[in-house]
Amino acid sequence: MKKLFKDRSEPPKSEDTGHEMSVEISKESKLADPNYTRNKLYKKGISLMADEKMEDAVRAFEGALQVDPGHVDSLLKLGYARFHMGDLAGSMDDYNKVHEIDVTNSDAWNLKGLIYYRQKNYEKALESVEKSIETNPTDGMSWYNKACYNSLLNHIPEAIEALKRSIEIDVKNAKKAVRDKDFENVKADEGYRRIVEVVVLESVRQGYHKVGQIVWTTMLGKAEVEDAARKLVEKGLLTRAEKSAGLTKMEEFEIAPELAAKIGVEKKGLFGTTKKTNPLLIQHLRDISEAAQAVKSAIEKGDVNEVISRMDAFIDPNKRGAQMIEHFFEEHRDIRLFKVRLTDKGYEYLQANKKKMMELFDHIESQTTKKLRNETATQNT
Numbered sequence: 001m002k003k004l005f006k007d008r009s010e011p012p013k014s015e016d017t018g019h020e021m022s023v024e025i026s027k028e029s030k031l032a033d034p035n036y037t038r039n040k041l042y043k044k045g046i047s048l049m050a051d052e053k054m055e056d057a058v059r060a061f062e063g064a065l066q067v068d069p070g071h072v073d074s075l076l077k078l079g080y081a082r083f084h085m086g087d088l089a090g091s092m093d094d095y096n097k098v099h100e101i102d103v104t105n106s107d108a109w110n111l112k113g114l115i116y117y118r119q120k121n122y123e124k125a126l127e128s129v130e131k132s133i134e135t136n137p138t139d140g141m142s143w144y145n146k147a148c149y150n151s152l153l154n155h156i157p158e159a160i161e162a163l164k165r166s167i168e169i170d171v172k173n174a175k176k177a178v179r180d181k182d183f184e185n186v187k188a189d190e191g192y193r194r195i196v197e198v199v200v201l202e203s204v205r206q207g208y209h210k211v212g213q214i215v216w217t218t219m220l221g222k223a224e225v226e227d228a229a230r231k232l233v234e235k236g237l238l239t240r241a242e243k244s245a246g247l248t249k250m251e252e253f254e255i256a257p258e259l260a261a262k263i264g265v266e267k268k269g270l271f272g273t274t275k276k277t278n279p280l281l282i283q284h285l286r287d288i289s290e291a292a293q294a295v296k297s298a299i300e301k302g303d304v305n306e307v308i309s310r311m312d313a314f315i316d317p318n319k320r321g322a323q324m325i326e327h328f329f330e331e332h333r334d335i336r337l338f339k340v341r342l343t344d345k346g347y348e349y350l351q352a353n354k355k356k357m358m359e360l361f362d363h364i365e366s367q368t369t370k371k372l373r374n375e376t377a378t379q380n381t
Helices: 014-034 036-050 054-067 070-083 087-103 106-118 122-135 140-152 158-168 172-179 181-186 189-205 211-218 222-234 258-262 279-301 304-315 321-327 328-345 348-352 354-380
Strands: 238-244 250-255 265-268 272-279
Touching: 014 321, 036 054, 036 070, 036 272, 054 321, 070 087, 070 106, 087 106, 087 272, 106 122, 106 140, 122 140, 122 222, 140 158, 140 181, 158 172, 158 181, 158 189, 158 250, 172 272, 189 211, 189 222, 211 222, 211 272, 222 238, 250 258, 279 304, 279 321, 279 354, 304 321, 304 328, 304 348, 321 328, 328 348, 328 354
Parallel strands: none
Antiparallel strands: 238 250, 265 272
8 A cells, every 4th residue: 555644764865855855845835825725726727717728717716715715816716717607697696705805896896897798787787887986996997898888878978988087097998999899889979089089199109100000000990090180180289291102102190299299209219129208207207206205204194184195196097096007006006905994994004004005105116216217218318
């Protein structure tokens, strides 16, 4: 019969010494991290989802939840895997469990909306995504989904407004919207046509100057691109020039110099690579750095109301919220969590977590300084 456990008295063979040492190190790491098994199963589930092995991923996430039934990330991913398998009831059950743990979880509200969307219950989908936005007003995807649901319900002004907000947070949503069939109901609206203009303007900013190039990169129709470009020229946002290409003349567009100075454009370098000069980004980074200094000062003073108020600068999309999502996504999430806890628990929570908060904003400030140096160096080359 094969031994299940090695005799303590049995010495390891010399050629196995390295293996024995690695086993001991592995055991130590498992003991040091009480969540080792849960995290291993969770990561395995993520990997299986990436390989589109949804049934195996479900088993991995279920295993992680057997170890830690309250692990929100595993519940969210389990629900998402089940959603892709068509198990909408099971998926909804997982998201409900998330809300039993944290009713403010915006991801779960947004994902519930997708279940109702799949069921063509657009009213319930809209209710869910609005709760997601209440919790996290800087989530561009929730705003985008809200625009979709409003469009499908034929709420045209609301759909356009939500779509604009999503684009303010992430300009890539504009390019996505012009190809999305959910917006068929709003395509005749003037507000939607302005979004097409945003897509064309961004395409030119990225270095695509000919109508054919813009059509290829945006998937818009040629007539739509030409109409949007004409309007942008009329508004003074683009300039138009004719350039010779053999016996024919080719129309090209450039960002107007005044606008280029504000938003930055991509230029070709000596070896064909692109270099982006973006003075607006430099200003955003400076604003983030100043905001970090202000909130650190409030934390040091122990003024809970001021700390909460100062944190708004990093969360509110009308302030630096969108820039935080772009450059400091993880930190943005941590700040939102700190703010919620501070609002609920007040001074005691501030004192108990003062060190963590200071470390977070020190990190943001140091990373901002590095980014500023890089941007300044690029601008000067």
